[in-house]
Amino acid sequence: MMQRTLFSRRSGLLAQQAAAAALDVPLAQRLDHRSASSVTIPPPACMLRPLEVPLRYLFGPGPSNVPPRVLAAGAKPIIGHLHPEMYEIMNDIKKGIRYAFQTENNMTLSMSGSGHAAMECAVFNAVEPGESVLIAINGIWGERVAEIAERMGANVHKLEKTPGNYFSNKEIEQAIEKHKPVLFFLTHGESSAGLCHPIDGIGDICRKHGCLFLVDTVASLGAAPIFMDQQNIDILYTGSQKALNAPPGTAPVSFNDRACHKMFNRKTKPVSYLFDMEHLSNYWGCDGKQDRMYHHTGPVSGFFALRESLAILAEKGLEESWRKHKEVAAYLYRGLEDLGLKLFISDKDLRLPSVTTIAIPDGYDWRKLLMYMMKNHRMEMTGGLGPSVGMVMRIGLMGYNCEKSNADMALHALADALKNCKKSKA
CATH class of the missing domain: 3.40.640.10 (Type I PLP-dependent aspartate aminotransferase-like (Major domain))
Known part of the structure; x- marks a missing residue:
């Protein structure tokens, strides 16, 4: 009985000594230890590299390049x-x-x-x-x-x-x-x-x-x-x-x-x-x-x-912005038709000046055309969206991008893609 009592007192004394020793450890050191011991997932390697964003010509339906x-x-x-x-x-x-x-x-x-x-x-x-x-x-x-x-x-x-x-x-x-x-x-x-x-x-x-x-x-x-x-x-x-x-x-x-x-x-x-x-x-x-x-x-x-x-x-001015979008769109329409492409909206008065749709040219895989232009010209154009998927390709020249020089770039990229992407046999 006495032996158990002495053991209990000794255990209590050891616990008090351990607690006192812990108090002697600086707080910051104890917190660092606790923090380090709780982290099991290391920092991702990607977050240790600088952010890289490629330069792209955003000639799709948006977002567009920003001034x-x-x-x-x-x-x-x-x-x-x-x-x-x-x-x-x-x-x-x-x-x-x-x-x-x-x-x-x-x-x-x-x-x-x-x-x-x-x-x-x-x-x-x-x-x-x-x-x-x-x-x-x-x-x-x-x-x-x-x-x-x-x-x-x-x-x-x-x-x-x-x-x-x-x-x-x-x-x-x-x-x-x-x-x-x-x-x-x-x-x-x-x-x-x-x-x-x-x-x-x-x-x-x-x-x-x-x-x-x-x-x-x-x-x-x-x-x-x-x-x-x-x-x-x-x-x-x-x-x-x-x-x-x-x-x-x-x-x-x-x-x-x-x-x-x-x-x-x-x-x-x-x-x-x-x-x-x-x-x-x-x-x-x-x-x-x-x-x-x-x-x-x-x-x-x-x-x-x-x-x-x-x-x-x-x-x-709004009127100048409307005028310019209409003018550049008309310039783009002529260039697309010169390439033998068909505009999806036949009535020119119903065409959206900011986003032009063309019917997917016969025999081509529209995805390959878009991928070719992205890879070789750093240029984004897109296919249809929702119910128009598989029906159209879309070219957006709006705001800062609404320039005839950009229309020329888009037409050049399209011509290059049509030349180098293989048509299906069908």
Whole structure:
């Protein structure tokens, strides 16, 4: 019994001595030991090498090459997303978007995200579960909006055509009369097919039947005329990475008073907190309140770049930007036809100036043509997207890339690919 007691006391004494010895070890050394012993995965070798990004001619449907001036803007020092200086930059962005959209809408801002962010924001705020919506689908973007609306519980109706075809105002009005939607969606610049859809008169039809008119201009803004107020468009959005010539990641959007009345008198909250316009309108200073509250941390550098791209557009002027895109596109069309290639959109008045589609030449594997140009010319062109896969190849000359010299480069690369890529025997 006494022996066990002595052993117990000795064990306790040894434990106290060990604890005291541990206290004599400097704290930093003990933490280093603990940290080192917990790391079992070594640093990846790739992260120990410098970042390398190849130079590419981005002559696809976007993103496009960015002007040095916009790159420099994005490289400016970071400031806080709630600093007064940041609010001033955001106010500049709002004014620039109003000019680009040709609108006086107060509820004008930029989403933190790609064009899809603005797309979802528009649908999530303007539509409630169970409400009827009508989606015009003649390419991938109508398909995307239909899926977004279905996911949030809307009653989705589709007005469909094959890629490259457009909807007459009569067809649109008949579908609206039949389905009585709260919102009608149309893509202005359907980049998957290279179509620029006529807009005039559709907003009037929507107002006549009490539904909102939502328009996607991601691929067309800055390249083809759009007049939000004059054409009675209720919600309009775009993306930063195409003719606007900023890096991907910001998405201008605007809501008129009709759209605001609908989305601010909902019975249910929007399904997304991040895209809730109750919060975003305050964050962007659009709700008339003196204080802006924290909602999320916006992409500060992305907003710098977006502001600069909008400044370039304002300096150039919308009409000059539209004129130049049309001129360079026409120059490209002639060169493509000289190569014996067929333009996918036969009606030149319906062609999207920023993204040109050509029918895949007979006997060629379009993937091999694209791979050849990437490998030998460092040039990106692309195939179709969504329903137009296997139907077209796409060439984008927009914004900074909208130059006849770039059209010549694209034509030279295509001619070289057609010469050196083997045709199938069929």
